[in-house]
Amino acid sequence: MGILEISGLCKSFGAKKVLEGLDLDIPEHSVFGFIGKNGSGKTTTMKLILGLMKADAGEIRVAGERVRFGHTDTNRYIGYLPDVPEFYSYMTAAEYLRFCGDITGLPEADIRTRTAELLEAVGLAEEKRRIKGWSRGMKQRLGIAQALLGRPRLLICDEPTSALDPVGRHDILEILRGAREQTTVLFSTHILSDIESVSTDAAFLNGGRIVLSGNIAELRGGMGEHRYEAVFGSAEEAAAAAEHFGLIPYREKLRFPEDRVPDMLRYLADKGTVPLKLERCERSLDELFGEVISV
Amino acid sequence: MRAFSAFLRKELTAQKRTGKLYILAAAAVILGILAPATAKLLPKLLEAVGTEGSGMTITLGEVTAFSSFQQFFGNASMGLIAFLAVEAGILTGEYRSGTLVLALTKGLPRSKVIAAKTLTLVLIWSVFWWISFGISYGFTAFYWSMDTVSHPLFAGFAYWLFGMMMTAVILLFSSFSKGIGGVVGGLAGVYFGYSLLGMIPKLGKYLPVKLTAPDALMKGSEQIGDILPAVIITAAATAAALTAAYIIFGRRSMD
């Protein structure tokens, strides 16, 4: 059983359909990247998971418990970091975390140790000023601290890196990577390199549905059809080889599945054709995303 | 219970640290002093103007405790407006900034949010009003005999109740408005709606706005029984608005 299971989720705003039957299953202790273009429904999905909006159809379960709109019970398993976190600006970071601990119902002693621990971890331990006047990056760090305070089983981050400078972004990604030991992370992004650097799993959202999801390594490997690529000296050579194997070449390149590798080597030896390059292809997520959304 | 008290404490901290508490305290004291001061000084000033030169004489009724209270309730709307203006954004400000969403996603029930905000407003309005009324009452009793005014305390209570209803209106309109504009519009709409209804002669005595004009009661031409219908209706309207706010807020989409 996954920590988060979503089935057949639908949501529209007026005539605009945002989600049309979204299914998602997130395994525990994964760092799950949720990819989609701007406006594809990532934030909507998160707000539905948090019970902040009402779904038109479908079911969401967090740790096996059903999420009900307007109720906050399932939120006790969740830590949430919105894209632009805002806090009560008249409080200090420590005061804010204490407030969070109180409304979550953490034990008194726990609040004290967790607050110190987390402020240290996000680099805000020395910051005694009130939140008013803090920079975006500092607020993002406090956002992570408050999200992790109650040791949530699921950490949901909405575009956590979108408005940060490269250093801030790297720091946040490192914190998310580190969080994996204690929790499951679901984070949305439209930046594929974020996913490549920290995720273990990913799902592509397009047209209101998940068009592709799974383990990053498996996704990269693809479905086994295009795993090797030979680059020939000319398009003619490629075309001849393609005909032999019943494949379709692309200019002087030919892609073929792994189980045809011995055949290919034999063919090359027989014909005396020397390819310029013969290699296993790593598909970038970029390429993969391009493929799945153009389907 | 702990979540509720934490949220309530946060509300009170906010009132203090954003300076709202001090603004309202100052307004309450001024409002309280202004009425007896005006009652005491205005005739003297007019006298001074009147006797110099022209020989024109201004005749004024004798200044009594009644005049002071009349002045106080005349000014009271300014105090109520100040309170409403300062507090109208108590809930909508949290949608706008997104701070509420974070509290809700921590598992804080929506009902507790509404309850803590209600209690905060009730506390602040009550303290504001009774400080103001108390100061006015004290000065008036110090300068004049209280024989000339009947039921001043009940008059004070009635106006306080009217303020409670307007407080409930803040919460009601906050429960579905996106911003403070909707709340201010709602407050104005309710006030003018009642004022318009008040023009229908038979209806006047049942309307909440009746509670804001206690002159007849203090003069003795009306008794407590005469304004009791308006008191009951105002209390009922307050309860209804709070219940509606509670229900609507529980179902609203937080986007």
Place this chain on the structure above:
Amino acid sequence: MDNITEYLPLLIPLAVIELALLGYSLYHIFTHTKYKTGSRTVWVIVCLVLSGFIGPILYLALGKEDS
């Protein structure tokens, strides 16, 4: 004004609070550049013209940024 002392209990607190409110509002206006509504000029005029206490309270309620 026959006996000014009779009025002092009313006048002193009133004057103190009004001046304090006016002073604080003007101080706040001049130490900030962003307001919830209106501009610096508008608020200075409002505070001075309605200087009894309405102007400063209007500013503190509607002009002063929450912090």
